[in-house]
Amino acid sequence: MKFAALLPALALASALMAQNPWKNATPPYPHARTGGNYMQNYYLPPAASTPWRPAFSPDGEWIVFSMAGSIWKIRIGETTAYELTAGSTYDSSPVFSPDGSKIVYTADEDYEAINLRMLDLKTGESHALTQGSQVNLDPVFAPDGKRLLYVSTQPDGWYNLYAMPLDAAGNPGQPLKLTADHSYHNARLYFGAEDLHIQPTISPSGDEMILVSNRDISLGSGGVWRAPVEPNAMDKAKLILPEETLYRTRPQWSPDGKRILYSSHRGTQFDNLYVLPVNGGEPYQLTFGDWDHFEPSWSPDGEWIVYVANEHGLSELRLLETFGGEERPIEIRQRVYKRPMGTLAVTVRDGRTGPLTAAKIMLTAADGKAYAPSDAYHRVGARALFLDFFHTDGSFELDLPVGEVELLAMKGFERVPVKARPKIVEGQVTRVELAVERFTNAKARGWYSGSDHVHMNYGGNLHNTPENLMFMAAAEDLDVVGEKVANKDNRIFDYQFYNGAYDEQRSTSDRLLSWGEEYRPPWYGHINFINLTDHLLSPFTTGYENTAIESLYPSNTDMFRRARKQGALGGHVHPYTDPPETVGYANARTFPVDLALGSFEYLEVMTGAMYAKHTARVWHRALNCGFRVTPSGGEDSISNLHRNPAIGAARVYADLGGKLEWSRWLDAIREGRTMITNGPLVWLKVDGEGPGGEIHLPESGGSVEVHATLESAFPVDRLELIFRGEVVQTIPLTDGRHQASWRGRIPVEQSGWFTLRALSDNAVYPIDDENLHAETAAVYVLKGDQPIRSREDAEYFITWIDAITKQAEQHPGWRSEKEKAHVRGQFADARKIMVERAAGR
Known part of the structure; x- marks a missing residue:
């Protein structure tokens, strides 16, 4: 196969080995030192293509939420959503100021840091409340609007609570640390030794808070605690709900001050909504169903709850009547954008004349952010390149900011990835047809x-x-x-x-x-x-x-x-x-x-x-x-x-x-x-036997004929024949290091086994892994009655x-x-x- 002739775009992908053309391969959130992948999935706000983290406006007429990397609002009872922020960050977790004039939200900087920003709803302009490389989360206003409680990994990477003073214009003062680093007696499974202090909610009086912490708790992200809003708050904290939580709790103090609303799995597969007295007691379940109920928030009068449900797969906004139980979906049928937008319509075919085919899509718009259609699940790789992607059934359409788009489609390891750079024009539909060509x-x-x-x-x-x-x-x-x-x-x-x-x-x-x-x-x-x-x-x-x-x-x-x-x-x-x-x-x-x-x-x-x-x-x-x-x-x-x-x-x-x-x-x-394999395909025959096969030689030994083959859509650096764990033949590569075919005889002086291995030295775009690696199972070669043995290895x-x-x-x-x-x-x-x-x- 000649890749340059088959698909010129692959030559570009090959040249980009060990690189991501859209962002670097820095490990996500390097300054958050606890929780790892589970924390990133269950706690940090996602760059979701669908609604997330909703909250009511102070007048109870609007819902603010995150979607497609921006902050949006929608009036209750209507179906048009209005974009409030649009920039290079993935924005989420919006909360209104008590007077309704401002919104504080999280701004994720390319999965490296998360900072807090404040949006002035009158001017439409935002300014930073925190800056730097740490993770800052869970903003919540004090009732008087003069303080903001939030979570930060500042300065040492552990999650603690802070109170930030705000002046009348929303400018931040020096934050006051409310909780202190504290260690459990050992490294807890999945959570480590250092305690979490997360997800604060503040009392109507403004002098107390409820939070989630695993202080002195062996499993999970912690129980629910009530504490004063003051330094070293955990010294006076009371555990009101001992539960093995998993970051999803998000307690919300009720407007009347008597109870909290929160999400819990309580040992089941799915999260539901519960209420609990603020002094502790027996939880009471509000929602039921074999799906999740996340991210709850009270209406100002306490009569309604807005939350996220995933009953139909992807997240959607819902309203729940607190007394009565009526549920209403919040449907988004139209979007009004803050910036110039166009539409991208893409089809993916299996070969240039083949039918539409399901595939994986990687898409980054002109603003540097990744996007996914509203009916697709926006995902991020987790191994090396951390590429955003989604899956399509072969046809999709979505709105994007104007400018050039980086677009790639791939389908497994036996077809060549295809790349395109369409240009989005304001108010127009740009149509692209991609073909993933099979090479083996x-x-x-x-x-x-x-x-x-x-x-x-x-x-x-x-x-x-x-x-x-x-x-x-x-x-x-x-x-x-x-x-x-x-x-x-x-x-x-x-x-x-x-x-x-x-x-x-x-x-x-x-x-x-x-x-x-x-x-x-x-x-x-x-x-x-x-x-x-x-x-x-x-x-x-x-x-x-x-x-x-x-x-x-x-x-x-x-x-x-x-x-x-x-x-x-x-x-x-x-x-x-x-x-x-x-x-x-x-x-x-x-x-x-x-x-x-x-x-x-x-x-x-x-x-x-x-x-x-x-x-x-x-x-x-x-x-x-x-x-x-x-x-x-x-x-x-x-x-x-x-x-x-x-x-x-x-x-x-x-x-x-x-x-x-x-x-x-x-x-x-x-x-x-x-x-x-994680990409290359390697094939091995030894005296005609494939992996799992067995060859018998006489007591005197002899030699075997080896046929080794490499086929790869991605360039490798080495193809090695291995005998008893040692490389006995390095095989020349051809066609830009995508192919190899070698035949030769290898002497065998003791019983052992052969495998064939392909490796790259570094990550190879678009494979999200540290390097390419493929290896066959063993072909066994026995010399007479001699068993395969190694004193050193035993x-x-x-x-x-x-x-x-x-x-x-x-x-x-x-x-x-x-x-x-x-x-x-x-x-x-x-x-x-x-x-x-x-x-x-």
């Missing part, structure tokens, strides 16, 4: 792609469905979707869809859907089950501090064995982003135990490039000890979070013999006929088992000596096997 067809080889690590719902802003999941898979050209039911703390998501492993009803001849489980114990490390045919395995996790399941019993080995009784395949997932020995063997901690005991079938080598870099080394050591472990892939996409890898960003290809069937997929995983695993045995002994959660002895016995049995392997047996 893995199915013609008998290979099909899949992701075995996908989550549909996980507390995110989107209410996802199996149908939408399959649509996203089509846009990413993914043949097999391995959805995993899983816990998030005390919640279990999507269990109601499980009805045996293979979803025959929703699968098609082109795409398969299965329901499995991710079992998520923090001490042992997470594991996946494929093909649980009878039931899901509870309690879905072990080792959670301060719960009735804090014990390390049962072990992962026990759960693998239970799953296998149902005919399931098991594997360790998202294992290592560092050499295991440098981080206390955290993540997939008991991998060598399960390896020696033969309790699982596969290892998720490809979750992302950084995982693959370090996990592949552990996998190679396992192969060198004679254990046959299938490499698998899955990006751990949480598909209803907006900031997360796209489904199929990391995938496994499997040799199904030319027919897409569930039983063939299972056989391929079980037998090691796979290849893992001893590495022995050291590992010894270390985690000591760690397990010291764990505080055991319920009995019997439990501890059971797990200790498994570790000891595994060690004996590794000692045998070290001895060459």
Whole structure:
């Protein structure tokens, strides 16, 4: 294939490797030092294409909210929304001043910092209240309008509350810090040691506040506290609601001062609205439904509540009558913009003359911001380039500011991405047709792609469905979707869809859907089950501090064995982003135990490039000890979070013999006929045998003929043939480093295995990962009766088992000596096997 002839735009994309033409690849919000990806998804305001963070005006006649990166207002009972801000920042979280003359809002500066700004509604001009590289959130006015409470990571990256004085013109004074840094006795799961102090709401009298904090709380983002508005407020704070929250609470003090309104999941899959007395008590539920109810806010008279619902998938504004229960949708049928706008209409075809096809779209307008249609979920990558994107069914239309647009469409790894730069003209429709051209067809080889690590719902802003999941898979050209039911703390998501492993009803001849489980114990490390045919395995996790399941019993080995009784395949997932020995063997901690005991079938080598870099080394050591472990892939996409890898960003290809069937997929995983990748495609034959195959040589050894092939839409830097973990042949690249084909003979003097690996040194646009990485499963070569063994690698695993045995002994959660002895016995049995392997047996 000649990429320059096929699609000239790709030459530009290739030249941009390790770059994003729209923004740099700075990690998001580098000065926010707690919470990580979950904090960014559940707490920080998203650049949503649909409405978010609504609030009433003081006269109760208008709703102000964020949408498409701007602040908007709409009069209650009408359907026309008016844009109030328009600039280079993603604006959100608007609140009116008590006199209704101003609005304070958050301004997200390209996912690096968030600052507060004040809009004068009379002049339409905004000015800064905070500046710099920190994160500033949750603005709320004091009743007299002379102070603004807010959250900031200033100065050291931890979330604390501040009170900012304001003069009559809205100019800020010196902020007063209301809460102080405070540490828990250990690093809490997903939240770390430093406490959060977030989401303040102020009393009608202005001298008290209610906030969310995990002060002295082991799990979640914290309980709800009542405290004075003064420095060191937590010293006098009272916990009024002990609950394992997840950033969604957003308490709102009622206008009459007697209760708070807030959002809570209360251990279920969905968030609903509740009220609670301000002194504490029993929560009372206001909304009901198998969808989320977020971001509530009182009307000035307390008779109505405005909130965000995702019943139909994307967020929408709703009004709820406090007494009576009437619900009203707030429909937006027309938008009046603050700036000149035009319309972009795009179609995407499969080939230049093919039908419309689903695809992934990356779009940045002339103002430097990313946009998505109002019927699409605006997403952001989370690995390296942090590119904004959305999925389309093949046709979309949206309004954009005038000027040049950066537009790219891509569909999986077997078609060439296509780029265009249309120009938006005020009041006109600009039409663009894009064609994603296929350059190879893995199915013609008998290979099909899949992701075995996908989550549909996980507390995110989107209410996802199996149908939408399959649509996203089509846009990413993914043949097999391995959805995993899983816990998030005390919640279990999507269990109601499980009805045996293979979803025959929703699968098609082109795409398969299965329901499995991710079992998520923090001490042992997470594991996946494929093909649980009878039931899901509870309690879905072990080792959670301060719960009735804090014990390390049962072990992962026990759960693998239970799953296998149902005919399931098991594997360790998202294992290592560092050499295991440098981080206390955290993540997939008991991998060598399960390896020696033969309790699982596969290892998720490809979750992302950084995982693959370090996990592949552990996998190679396992192969060198004679254990046959299938490499698998899955990006751990949480598909209803907006900031997360796209489904199929990391995938496994499997040799199904030319027919897409569930039983063939299972056989391929079980037998090691796979290849893992985040972009390049690599194919390997050794004496005619592909991955999973076995070649027998005489006792004297000999040589094997190798045929190695690379096909890639994205340029790689190296293509390497590996034997027993060492590079034995670097293969020349052709066609701008997109292709390679090599045949040669390799001498074999000891039993071992071959794989073929492709790598780039850096990120390659538009793949959102640290670098490109692809590798085949092993082809085994046996010299006579000699087993595949390595003393060095077996001893590495022995050291590992010894270390985690000591760690397990010291764990505080055991319920009995019997439990501890059971797990200790498994570790000891595994060690004996590794000692045998070290001895060459």
